[in-house]
Amino acid sequence: MIPPEFEYTAPESVDEALQALTQGGEDAKLLAGGHSLIPLMKMRLAAPSLLVDMRKLSDLRGIERANGGFRIGALTTHAQVSQASELGVAAHAAGKIADQQVRNRGTIGGSLAHGDSASDMPAVLLAAEGSVVARGPNGEREIAATEFFQDFFETALADDEMITEVRLPAMDGWKFAYEKFTRRAEDWAMVGVCAMVRGDFEDVRVAFTNMGGTPIRASAVEEALRGQGRGAIEQAAQAAAEGTDPPGDLNATADYKRHLARVLTRRALEKAAAA
Amino acid sequence: MSTVEAGPTGNGYVGQAIRRKEDPPLITGKGRYTDDIVLPGQLWAAIIRSPEAHARIVSIDKSAAEARDDVRIVLTGEDMTDLQAPLPMAWVPPGVEIKTPEHWPLARGKVCHVGDAVAVVVADDKYAAVDAAEDVIVEYDPLPAVVDVEEAMKDGSPLVHEQFGTNITHEWGLGSEDVEEALAAADVVVERRVVNHRTAGAAIEPRAVAADYRAGQLTLYTATQIPHLVRLQLAGCLGIAEEHFRVVAPDVGGGFGSKLNVYGEECLMAYLSRRLETPVRWTATRSEDMQAAVHGRDQVDYARMGMKRDGTIVALHAKLIADLGAYQQLLTPFIPSFGAFVMSGCYKIPSVRTDIVGVFTNKFPTDAIRGAGRPEATHLIEVMVDQAAAELGLDPVEVRRKNFIPKEDFPADVAPGVTYDSGDYHGSLDRLLGTLDYEGFRAEQARAREEGRYLGIGFSTYMEICGLAPSRAVGPSGVGIQAGFWESAVVRVHPSGGATVWTGTSPHGQGHDTGFAQIVADRIGSTPEQVEVIHGDTDRGPFGMGTYGSRSLAVGGESVARAALKVADKAKKIAAHLLEAAPDDIELRDGRYQVKGSPDKGLTLADISLAAYVPENIPDGMEPGLDETNFYDPENFVFPFGAHAAIVEVDAETGKVDLKRYVCVDDCGPAINPMLIDGQVHGGIVHGVAQAMYEQVVYDDTGQLVTGTFVDYALPTAAEMPTFETDRTETPSPVNSMGVKGVGEAGTIAASPTIVNAVTDALRPLGVNHIDMPVTPLRVWQAIEAAQGRGSGPRASEQGVPEGGAQ
């Protein structure tokens, strides 16, 4: 790796880290697992002047139950999330991120902060109606998933803010599935579908990975299914791609992605219903 | 064809699955790759590469880079006009002119592909070099680029090299003159366009070079498969005498043909080191390696197969349009021609002809990538056999069987003009079918179809030509490659009885250290642990041709065997002298030279070598020492073969292909080390399956490389592969004393049509009768959509339409 020159610091506390981030100005960057940031640096697509390494912020690691939900420290790795089966769909989806090495390094906070619409956790956060807790020079705020993701690699997070925690409601009574369609096991999703069903379709949630600049809720599908039964899945899934405008890429044209969204929505809902 | 008498088989190491001697250092991080070699006073180079596919260089402003304290020199192509010769292209086919533009390490005046080297910066460390490279400002005047090979052939296409007035580099043909008549006489002619897309070598170690010029001596460390040829060629480019020039290939982390070349960066580092009188080095980044190491394949093929209604193949014509990219690298234009020699496949076809057109495009040059022409030809033949069988309503296995060259016909002359050494094509297919349960599969397939599941089976019965080569056949007055093709070996027994072997081959993962040690140990009465194999250094052993074309064992191994036999012969004479017996009465048995019939009268190799080096008591007139050299030029190629099959399930809704089973029977003659063979077969199959399902180098319509990293260039992993069910038959070759044939490329040559045929077999009920590689989900889905009357089908040359660029 041959990145441009940068300064490096590894503060002991969140406050010190935030201070370093503010003082470092616009070109200062937090470093969590480094599995999105470092590839960008080595291709010289990112050139931060200062890296504020979060590795010593041990308070930000781990999962606890609180207020009828879960608080997941920002530095909790994908591997740790995937092993916490009480998290439901989040654990299931985290287990499908890349490969074991990436899951051992990559963090939930980094994944959300990066704002890559091909990443898996954003759609999960959106479907679960979770939120992130961000701290900056002006204190702490909670940002709902619906507000957080704004466009390709753009989030509601300010340059001097740090995600400290991710909040997920406990999803007791929900059944779920995350269908991720890739060429190779380790790839990013061409399309991913997070489906959640409460009880006997009393409530339904569907969210997409990589169908636009942000994760997207498939409201048309949800509405068509809410209060209906399993038999309505096939029909409802036809509406999956409505209103989406996915970017075409090397592996999938926009048409194909819309088609995949329909097929995977049906499959995810069938799996969730059968879970 | 002559047969050398089989040597003594002293200890029976040959044939054993001995673990690779080379692995312990490599897997414990103690390997020594080019990038690990630290040279005192070394400087780092960074190369400024063109972001344009085709452009005139208007100006290059070096001043900002030169002004940096840590920068030693900045050079452009115009600064290096004292080079003696451009980079080499080594194919001069008699009677055919090949358009070959001058190709310099740094572009002069214009760039012809993305990644074309334009300038170089040398600085005190590698970070400084890359930083400074960003300060070199190149102004380009873009020219229209041509990326599609068939567009490039049309009148009015942008010209990659204006001076030729055309993009067509040459035309070349091989085989029967009467092919049109033969096709006209056929009951049915099956015609297909078969696209064999561009792939990358993608060796895990990227290319790396370190040059050290001091006091008139140049040492060049380079990740290469051909150190001796690099020296020979670069000596000419640089104007340095070979005797003052040493090339070392240290541990080399894979090549697959991408390091079988003479590259601009090798010339450039040597030039810079000489100019600056201090070591200069460069290691490609992964994305540099993707854009500036030779690619492979990239043909559009038009095939016509003439059939009788009963399934007999009467004629085959293949027109290969070869996308050569922007320049001629070492063997760029020759590669498709290599395929022409196997265009008859395993079949007795009275009339076979291949016609080749080479074409320039604004992409990196293609050259030899594992299989080099033979995978393309085999893909075409094996896909055509399945297509023809389907068109005639016959079983693809029966059509193969019906047309196989029978065992009794070997050595067999075929229409392309070569003589297959030995073969038993029915034998390997029968063995494959035994493992496969073909009938059982067809029943399962029928049941699955009732459930709406699409299973398919695909076969590939292949043969290939390897063991390069008889120099007279391939050299200047034969096929026209400007080299000899023999191999060399030295076997030196030390006074203490251990042995060092030098081979002119240059392994980069194959396991020569182990296999060659087994061969020598048996022949001189030693053990593989006591036989050290040295390679890849022009100052340490005799001239050699290197490792490629599955030649190392059949040519290099045979040379080693012959040198070992010479040693054994001399050792026997010394033993006879010491034991007071006739040399003919000495036999090598259980590692001892003993008198036939009196096993108590015997000597070890150490006893004999000591006597040879302290020559108080050796036969009169005998030279001291135990050290023999061999140069071996084979009299024919060798022709490995086998039968492969794949079973897939296609998800007809998403287009995703699941490879469920892969079964194969390969025949490369008697096994020296079955584990090494399995390793080569496994890797080879992955390589072929990868082309069929995953890997594709994609340039977009403007010539930008879209698959510049391993995120987009989809190398498969173990997770994508099934457990291979490998098996072997052993049909010895009469060409060499061990009966061996090559196996390094066989899996790759065989594999891709199994996948395409299997996917086609699965999809026929949906109306898809023909599909090109790579069978990505998108491509398969588009093919199904088109067959069902929705959509227009896959794009010809791409796995998808790169609209939004890469992830």
Ligand SMILES: Cc1cc2nc3c(=O)[nH]c(=O)nc-3n(C[C@H](O)[C@H](O)[C@H](O)COP(=O)(O)OP(=O)(O)OC[C@H]3O[C@@H](n4cnc5c(N)ncnc54)[C@H](O)[C@@H]3O)c2cc1C
């Ligand atoms: C080969 C490979 C395959 C991958 N495949 C997938 C996949 O299939 N699915 C998937 O979802 N992801 C995938 N990823 C991405 C991986 O999950 C990353 O780990 C993740 O996106 C970023 O997490 P990180 O901890 O590594 O963040 P880093 O790389 O350290 O940081 C990423 C960005 O977020 C910022 N940041 C990090 N932490 C915080 C924080 N707490 N607060 C504010 N800003 C912060 C950084 O400044 C940086 O801008 C893959 C990565 C690789 C290398």
